Amino acid sequence: MADLYASYTALAAAQTEGVDYERRSVPVTGSRWCSIAIHGGGIEPGTGEVARAVGASLMSHYEFAGIKAANNGDLHVTSTNFDEPTAQALVTGSLRCLSFHGYTGVAGLAETSLGGLDTAMGARVGAALQAAGFRVISAAQEISGSDPANIANKTTISAGVQIEMSNALRASFFPNGDLSRTMRDSGQRTAAFNTYVAAIRSAYAGQARMSCGSINVSRWATVPWAAADTDIVCAMATDALAAGGPHFLHLAARFADTNNCYLARLAFNTDQTITLTLRKRVAGTETLIATAADTSTLTHAAGRFFWLRFQVTGTTLQAKAWQDGTPEPGAWTVTATDTSITQAGQVGPRTILSATNTNTLPVTASFEGFQQISPQTLTVTRSVNGVVKAQSAGADVRLTTPTTLAL
CATH class of the missing domain: 2.60.120.560 (Exo-inulinase; domain 1)
Incomplete structure (x- = not known):
């Protein structure tokens, strides 16, 4: 389905910040890595929670979160068109970017599809996840993150890592597979969530x-x-x-x-x-x-x-x-x-x-x-x-x- 809005600029003109969506940004002094979720909140549930946990006190992180009571999918702006200025500034000032997304995937199959132009770091993230027991595959073309215009690839090295998490994987991060806002906001997380986050954080290299x-x-x-x-x-x-x-x-x-x-x-x-x-x-x-x-x-x-x-x-x-x-x-x-x-x-x-x-x-x-x-x-x-x-x-x-x- 095509996006309702062709850019954040168009979205912001039609939706109300604080009512329909939130922008959350936490800089970490001295870090030149960032962890972002531009489809957080109810848009692709679980992505914002993972991005925040991966970045916590380690790298700067950003989330665009849908907070509507329903139809948060209307707030989806594809990565190549996402022109929100805070996110743009954060990524363009970073050496590396980890960009977290969600996709449907095969029912019941918990897996991560890796993409982006930072193939060396993507391989390192993939190896860390596999070592922790998670299934990792190469991303299909439509979610590969290979377009230079993708926000993840706008770093100082013109490359980033796109981490696509299937529905089943994200559901495994919350008790009873509950991806509702109430559960996500409760702070409850499963052992799978903590293991997943720790594996990705272990790939933070060379600092x-x-x-x-x-x-x-x-x-x-x-x-x-x-x-x-x-x-x-x-x-x-x-x-x-x-x-x-x-x-x-x-x-x-x-x-x-x-x-x-x-x-x-x-x-x-x-x-x-x-x-x-x-x-x-x-x-x-x-x-x-x-x-x-x-x-x-x-x-x-x-x-x-x-x-x-x-x-x-x-x-x-x-x-x-x-x-x-x-x-x-x-x-x-x-x-x-x-x-x-x-x-x-x-x-x-x-x-x-x-x-x-x-x-x-x-x-x-x-x-x-x-x-x-x-x-x-x-x-x-x-x-x-x-x-x-x-x-x-x-x-x-x-x-x-x-x-x-x-x-």
Whole structure:
């Protein structure tokens, strides 16, 4: 059935907010993920409740909720036409979006259909749900979320995850399968609801913050990696412009300890330029290997994220950097060879403020989307200094919990 309204703008002109519908938005400071349900309330019952629970204190969340006594389906505006400004602003300012929807599905069959253009994160969500015992399938074309105009895909990476939940699945989230507003508003949830939400929240990956309360002191957050060759990527930012001396943000590879590893380093300089270098630490001595010839297209700003990719293959070291929201460059920005460190080791980010830095402390460095490009399996072991440690054995290695580091 075609939508009654071609846009939120048209809907708002005909319906009364607070009587027919509500808009609910809860920002979470520091998070660049969002969890949304644009067909919440009585439109696709259960979607808003899941979106709120997934986002709670973890990521910003938004719900457009139908609250009419009947005929809430009239308030359905398809994802490609949903132009409500609060939702648009939230998604376009986010790195990743999880968009929750409901569909009829096969009677009695509880399943999740996954779509959206963020296929890597969709696969991660799917794997987490399957591991928790839920049935997951690829979304049919009509609910695939593959249109770039879909609100879920309007993130800074132009991709999101669309999570379609069947009627039977959503009914399983509430006692006696009761999807009524009275039940949903009562706060009662089943074990299936809690397990489902926890599984999706576990896919929230690659988030870490390092609070730099001293100058010239390194902060490290590393995870084991079984192979000597590695290809890692991460988005990084600091919350202030550099004063007196640079902010140094790194990715480390073949990390044996803090005195022995390879580094790709972004220097956020006091004139807002950015310098990319390859470096090594051997027996505690840090040495410059190579400097990128041109990073003039990059300009530092407080809170602005830059992606850094670092590949070590045999004796070849390569790195590239680009601003969040822009395409990854095809070519490596800097390449060099070195034979000093050959053994497998850990991988992960490092932060240090220049000895001449005069910023008001602390300076907070943020890292998002940290992952190993090569397909490997992750087995979580234990948390050390605030970051989940992981042992690789065959999907992406990622920092798997939102973490604040105060080292």
